[in-house]
Amino acid sequence: MSPRSGGRTGVWSPPVLLAVAIPALFAVAVAVLAVIARTGGLDARPVAETGPFAVAPVEAPAATDPACATLLDALPGTLAGSLPAREITPPTPGVRAWAAAPRPVVLRCGLPRPAELGPTSPLLQVNGVAWLTLDDGVPDPVVLTHVAVDRQVFIAVTLPVATGTGPLQEISDVVAQKLEVRPVPVR
Structure with a gap:
């Protein structure tokens, strides 16, 4: 191929490289998120603490009633x-x-x-x-x-x-x- 035709042997042009890489990266990202979600890694629910609890002091005049x-x-x-x-x-x-x-x-x-x-x-x-x-x-x-x-x-x-x-x-x-x-x- 001649330099005028823009073709190169064995090297992909940037638009072709992007056209292949973006969908491939998207597929990998979706697969990783699916694995994380299945294992509970993205569970945003807070976990209840069960250890000793320090309460803030408040006025409670009849607490010993x-x-x-x-x-x-x-x-x-x-x-x-x-x-x-x-x-x-x-x-x-x-x-x-x-x-x-x-x-x-x-x-x-x-x-x-x-x-x-x-x-x-x-x-x-x-x-x-x-x-x-x-x-x-x-x-x-x-x-x-x-x-x-x-x-x-x-x-x-x-x-x-x-x-x-x-x-x-x-x-x-x-x-x-x-x-x-x-x-x-x-x-």
């Missing part, structure tokens, strides 16, 4: 069938936690009356317990806190939205069974 002790003693070791209890470190009166992702489920007993509770506050009734629901203030909440407002002590349950309603239903059953109903203290 006998009603809180009764409630905590009656709570299950595994919540909603799959969330194991976590050790609280240091031990904190009125607190229990269970492993969940992306954050644990945390129950606090003996809290002060929530400032958000008023005469027109919407309350969620779950298995006979009135809960005031508070979110984390973002458009798509990551965690919700439900405060039982119709018992002799205030109980807050903070849980990731991803855990669903099972933990709150199970806790509501225990609260309804172990703690007396009281009128909701509105101002």
Whole structure:
């Protein structure tokens, strides 16, 4: 071939090389991603931590109330069938936690009356317990806190939205069974 015809012997031109290489690289990339996805390498679901859990200190004036002790003693070791209890470190009166992702489920007993509770506050009734629901203030909440407002002590349950309603239903059953109903203290 002559240099004028542009042909070379044994060497591919850049457009031909690109036309062959790009689909081949794409096929390899798809195959690698398929293998990673099958082995769970791209699983973006967070893993629940199960080790000791350090809770932040909060005001809980009635955490040592006998009603809180009764409630905590009656709570299950595994919540909603799959969330194991976590050790609280240091031990904190009125607190229990269970492993969940992306954050644990945390129950606090003996809290002060929530400032958000008023005469027109919407309350969620779950298995006979009135809960005031508070979110984390973002458009798509990551965690919700439900405060039982119709018992002799205030109980807050903070849980990731991803855990669903099972933990709150199970806790509501225990609260309804172990703690007396009281009128909701509105101002």
